[in-house]
Amino acid sequence: MQGTIIKGIGGFYYVKVNDNVIECKARGKFRHNELTPMVGDKVDISFISDTNKGSIDNIYERHNMLIRPAVANVTQALVVFSLTNPDISENLLNKFLMLCEHNNLKIVVCFNKSDLIKEPNKIDAVKMIKDAGYEILFLKAKEGIGIDKIRERLKKNVTVLCGPSGVGKSTILNRLARKNIMVTGDISEKLKRGKHTTRHSELIEIEGGFLVDTPGFSSLNTDFISKNEIQFCIPEFLEYINGCKFTGCMHYKEPACMIKNALNEGKINKKRYDFYIKILEEKIRGRSNK
Structure with a gap:
């Protein structure tokens, strides 16, 4: 069987x-x-x-293997950030996206706490994600708004949530599962627990798919991604990569680079390109990317 x-x-x-x-x-x-x-x-x-x-x-x-949480064959990531409280770190958001791309995950970016911002579409980070071509969902997780849209995307997927602390991942998990799986941040602070609680990952069957019952990517160490692999973790680069004049172009200081041409023509978001260069320079200098 x-x-x-x-x-x-x-x-x-x-x-x-x-x-x-x-x-x-x-x-x-x-x-x-x-x-x-x-x-x-x-x-x-x-x-x-x-x-x-x-x-x-x-x-x-295995198609892929996450270490923390320890789960194999994940197909989809819900990358969760709040629009405010805490404010969005674009560098951190791009690192989460890079890790998901490296693991060949389908990505849905969820912006939580959308009720606290008047015009979320005008936030720079939201525009950056739209320019990159990612699917975006706006959520009010505490009220359950937007949760049904996530449910529609769970079918036939093994889905993990990832994102920084305090953005509402535990609330989203509990809403999707219709029961309290994770201790939310407020309760965790009151009970002084959470960090010291040993958990074992489990798959919960929801809407014809599986949901990992713990938030993903507890480490953002990207040392294992080589400098040559970074460009393939930026999906909006892919249609231009093979058009560069020089084989092995790193889209950095080389002439006749299609990525830089696309950037100058406004086809690639400058913040995404700047993030790529930042990570590339760290790799070249041999610095840690934790």
């Missing part, structure tokens, strides 16, 4: 097969191959004789 691991804890893995969830152990061969099953893995299982429990016999090749 083929299924998806939706939870793993204490060496036990819970595999969703059709409408059933089967508790399984992994075969010893995976330890010998230094392969540990992960939440999100597509697996083959078989029942153990005379029990209603199973064993994991095969793990299918």
Whole structure:
């Protein structure tokens, strides 16, 4: 039988097969191959004789693998930022987008707390994201406004939420799941808990898809992305990359660069290009990008 691991804890893995969830152990061969099953893995299982429990016999090749949270085969990211309180850091927003692109995720940018801003479409960060071609949703998560639009995008996806602290990710998760999965920021502060609570990622089935029950990307370290890979994490560059005069053009100081031509013609947002150059220069100098 083929299924998806939706939870793993204490060496036990819970595999969703059709409408059933089967508790399984992994075969010893995976330890010998230094392969540990992960939440999100597509697996083959078989029942153990005379029990209603199973064993994991095969793990299918992963399309991607997030480390924190530890989830495989994620297909979609909801990148959540608030329009105010806290204010948007464009550099941080672009880093989240770069990490999602590196993991080949479909991206929906969610701007929360839209009720606190009169004209959200005029904010520079919103314009930058529109220019980059990303889908945008405006939310008022505490009131549940915009949550149904997210639900429509969950079908056939394994979706993770990511974004900085205080923007409403926990509220959105709880609204989508229709129950309290995550402690929200206000409650966490009152209880002085959250940072010291050990959590195990779990997939929750919603609207024909799966939602990861913990916010994603607890680390924004981008050291593992090489300087040559950065350009491919900026999707609005892609249609111009192959038109540059020189093979291996980094779109930096080289002449006859199609990316810079597109920038000068207003086809690429300058803030996005400046972010690319900032990250590229850090790589060239060998600086950390944490």
